[in-house]
């Protein structure tokens with residue numbers, strides 16, 4: 001008999017539930033595998049969309065990368081299948097939904113939650129970097145929460161192409177590091193920059209370089225035009241961590257290891273995470 005994860009899945013194997021969300025390339029549904037009753041999230045991607053944007057290789061790369069990653073803070077991709085016009089990704093279901101929703105609902109996060117999320121991200125990214133995977137696409141929409149509120153990094157343009165995807169997809173520039181915005185060769189440190197952006201956004205509710213137009217955001221990123229509003233009140237240690245991450249020279253950004261050892265993280269992150 002075949003190992004379970006080598007099974008050829010098909011739509012008939014699943015009972016489809018409510019829609020969980022819709023992405024650029026298709027919707028996500030709650031689903032249950034009929035025999036095992038196992039709950040999953042099923043992402044439906046239309047082939048003609050993939051062909052239109054010529055990102056087949058990117059999806060292929062995502063599958064390769066994803067099946068090799070196992071980490072408590074990375075959403076699992078259990079497998080995939082396709083029919084004549086769609087590709088289906090069989091994903092771990094994150095019961096808590098998108099972290100984005102929590103941030104929008106609360107406006108901004110308490111320091112212990114923000115620190116716990118940043119620590120989980122630093123640990124997951126350190127794991128990815130050990131596996132020579134740079135994420136490049138970390139933003140609140142791609143961060144999900146499981147039933148215990150544990151952070152899961154999801155969605156994958158995990159490849160060099162993801163930069164072209166982002167720039168051609170005219171996604172938000174808010175999370176792009178200077179070297180990416182300048183379309184320069186970049187390395188692992190882009191994810192460290194993004195952790196600085198996210199830490200700021202978790203604590204203030206908006207990304208640090210938000211501006212009316214993309215060109216203004218571009219200018220603010222290139223200048224590292226960073227300022228801290230007087231409200232909400234944020235600790236000096238949190239601002240210290242943000243200032244050590246939002247550094248233009250990528251070689252001078254705090255390392256992932258050093259992030260997990262930063263006083264603000266030690267003091268505020270939930271150690272059981």
Ligand SMILES: Nc1ncnc(NCCc2cnc(NC(=O)Nc3cccc(C(F)(F)F)c3)s2)c1Br
Nearest residue numbers: 020021025028041055058059093094097154155156
């Ligand atoms: N509560 C929830 N529980 C679990 N999941 C949820 N949402 C799905 C999160 C995702 C995880 N992985 C993804 N991957 C892709 O979308 N890949 C993708 C799609 C199109 C094109 C391409 C490419 F061609 F550009 F690469 C790559 S979406 C939710 Br809401």
